[in-house]
Amino acid sequence: MVCSQPWMEMVLSPPDNRVTCCCDYHGDGATLLDASQDLRHIAELWNAPEARLVRRLQSEARPDAHGCAGCPRFQDSLRVSELSVFDEYALDAITESQRHNLALAKQDYAEKREYARARPVKYKLFFGWGCNITCRTCNQVPFRNQMKTKLAPKAYEAMRDQLADAVVVECLGGEPFALPTGLEFMRDFAADQDMAHVRLMITTNATLLHKHIGWLMDKERITFNVSIDSVGEGYESIRVGGSWQVVEANLRTIQGLVRGERPNWRLNVNAVMTLTGIRHLPAYARFMAETGISSRFEPLKIIRGIEETVYQEDVLEHPYLLDTLPDWQTRMAEAIDILTQAGMQQDANTLTRYFTQLRGANVPAASGTEPRVLASVAGPDVLRMVIGQVGGGVVLDGSAFNAATINDGAVIGINFFGTLPADGRVLLRLSWEKARLSRRHLACHAVLVPQPDFFLSDWREGGDDLTLVKDVEATVIGDPMAPRRLLLSLMAAKVGYVALLPDRIEVMSRAA
Ligand SMILES: C[S@@+](CC[C@H](N)C(=O)[O-])C[C@H]1O[C@@H](n2cnc3c(N)ncnc32)[C@H](O)[C@@H]1O
Numbered sequence: 001m002v003c004s005q006p007w008m009e010m011v012l013s014p015p016d017n018r019v020t021c022c023c024d025y026h027g028d029g030a031t032l033l034d035a036s037q038d039l040r041h042i043a044e045l046w047n048a049p050e051a052r053l054v055r056r057l058q059s060e061a062r063p064d065a066h067g068c069a070g071c072p073r074f075q076d077s078l079r080v081s082e083l084s085v086f087d088e089y090a091l092d093a094i095t096e097s098q099r100h101n102l103a104l105a106k107q108d109y110a111e112k113r114e115y116a117r118a119r120p121v122k123y124k125l126f127f128g129w130g131c132n133i134t135c136r137t138c139n140q141v142p143f144r145n146q147m148k149t150k151l152a153p154k155a156y157e158a159m160r161d162q163l164a165d166a167v168v169v170e171c172l173g174g175e176p177f178a179l180p181t182g183l184e185f186m187r188d189f190a191a192d193q194d195m196a197h198v199r200l201m202i203t204t205n206a207t208l209l210h211k212h213i214g215w216l217m218d219k220e221r222i223t224f225n226v227s228i229d230s231v232g233e234g235y236e237s238i239r240v241g242g243s244w245q246v247v248e249a250n251l252r253t254i255q256g257l258v259r260g261e262r263p264n265w266r267l268n269v270n271a272v273m274t275l276t277g278i279r280h281l282p283a284y285a286r287f288m289a290e291t292g293i294s295s296r297f298e299p300l301k302i303i304r305g306i307e308e309t310v311y312q313e314d315v316l317e318h319p320y321l322l323d324t325l326p327d328w329q330t331r332m333a334e335a336i337d338i339l340t341q342a343g344m345q346q347d348a349n350t351l352t353r354y355f356t357q358l359r360g361a362n363v364p365a366a367s368g369t370e371p372r373v374l375a376s377v378a379g380p381d382v383l384r385m386v387i388g389q390v391g392g393g394v395v396l397d398g399s400a401f402n403a404a405t406i407n408d409g410a411v412i413g414i415n416f417f418g419t420l421p422a423d424g425r426v427l428l429r430l431s432w433e434k435a436r437l438s439r440r441h442l443a444c445h446a447v448l449v450p451q452p453d454f455f456l457s458d459w460r461e462g463g464d465d466l467t468l469v470k471d472v473e474a475t476v477i478g479d480p481m482a483p484r485r486l487l488l489s490l491m492a493a494k495v496g497y498v499a500l501l502p503d504r505i506e507v508m509s510r511a512a
Contacts, residue, residue: 027067
């Protein structure tokens with residue numbers, strides 16, 4: 001399949017000083033700013049060598065050779081719909097010049113032109129990682145204090161003529177309403193009546209919307225993509241620092257405007273599929289049914305820094321989590337029923353797909369067997385289990401290291417020579433004395449990276465007033481009697497903080 005992104009979309013990312021055709025692209029991008037930190041011209045960027053390379057590799061059907069590798073858009077099921085992606089943009093009431101550019105882009109794509117004649121149909125402007133809340137699941141949090149460059153003031157003025165025949169300009173972050181350059185750009189765009197035909201799309205957490213409705217009303221076409229993940233308590237447990245009361249009021253306000261004074265506004269919410277989300281799914285569905293707001297459910301993506309949240313929330317990847325929610329099936333079925341009754345069939349269908357997937361997964365029963373200790377190390381001996389360091393500049397200082405980057409860490413290794421427990425499962429119990437933990441001193445993240453001999457089969461956090469405990473259970477892949485090595489990474493929790501190795505590591509088994 002040839003993906004349409006390289007002929008359609010331009011992603012401008014000032015914090016990385018990078019321009020690509022897709023926010024998931026992980027190959028080289030062109031630089032957004034020139035050597036004197038001025039914005040490069042969009043026409044130059046759109047046909048820069050990096051952009052042309054993606055078009056060429058896509059045309060030659062060699063996506064795996066570069067930064068598109070692993071992208072779900074290459075699944076066969078998407079093959080037929082790719083050309084029609086362009087037609088979706090024509091559903092907006094677009095002008096003659098927008099229509100002409102869209103048709104040309106579609107033709108460039110159909111002909112697989114390396115040098116695009118059309119300009120981008122969509123721009124995505126990413127203003128930075130900064131945000132006013134700290135979502136537990138957010139794949140940006142680990143990068144927050146890294147920002148190479150930002151857009152200069154008056155960026156909108158510099159770009160506006162080049163944006164004029166696009167159909168949509170999306171603004172996101174971080175939180176675009178909390179980032180000064182994002183806010184300035186959006187305000188200038190909204191106030192510019194000569195650009196009324198270009199839709200502003202805002203991907204936002206909606207926590208600050210009530211402060212900006214006044215100037216937003218100047219813009220006739222806006223799409224609000226609001227990420228909420230859950231409602232009520234569920235919302236506040238995932239979106240730490242956000243208030244559901246505020247967000248709910250803002251969603252109702254926007255939906256009221258969509259149905260009244262602003263018929264060309266659109267409002268969609270999105271949620272990542274989590275254990276917490278499933279716990280609150282009936283309430284979520286009731287809110288959507290009552291307000292008529294449509295929602296999208298997305299799988300969680302894992303990156304360095306949020307693995308422990310993923311181990312505790314990603315039901316799709318780790319169905320073992322569902323054993324703590326015995327009525328999960330009832331909750332999902334109820335939510336699907338509420339959405340169906342409300343005529344929100346598409347939203348119900350997405351949830352049904354996840355429901356079917358989870359029902360087919362192997363959800364183990366909660367294990368009541370107390371594990372027994374096979375081996376244990378404590379204090380300075382913990383260091384003797386470390387077989388290597390990862391990241392640059394890690395200083396192992398007795399029982400801790402300073403995390404200069406999010407990729408800093410230590411790896412422990414345990415060898416088994418036909419000595420694995422009979423059930424092929426090993427439980428590593430890591431303990432930290434809470435007296436050692438502080439705002440600057442954080443327990444390492446316990447990460448089981450994909451490896452040949454074991455997969456992660458359970459991960460729990462617990463303990464008591466004195467001790468923090470992380471239980472990591474690994475299950476052997478293949479013959480348990482063959483020699484096996486289990487690797488566990490003890491990784492930086494946050495950049496610039498001290499990462500504490502555990503005070504004790506116990507190797508345990510639940511097998512009889
Ligand atoms: C990081 S947010 C930034 C924009 C804005 N502040 C917001 O909350 O929507 C952009 C989108 O990324 C999604 N996202 C963040 N972390 C994710 C993860 N680990 N997996 C999947 N989607 C994630 C969010 O749900 C949101 O829809």
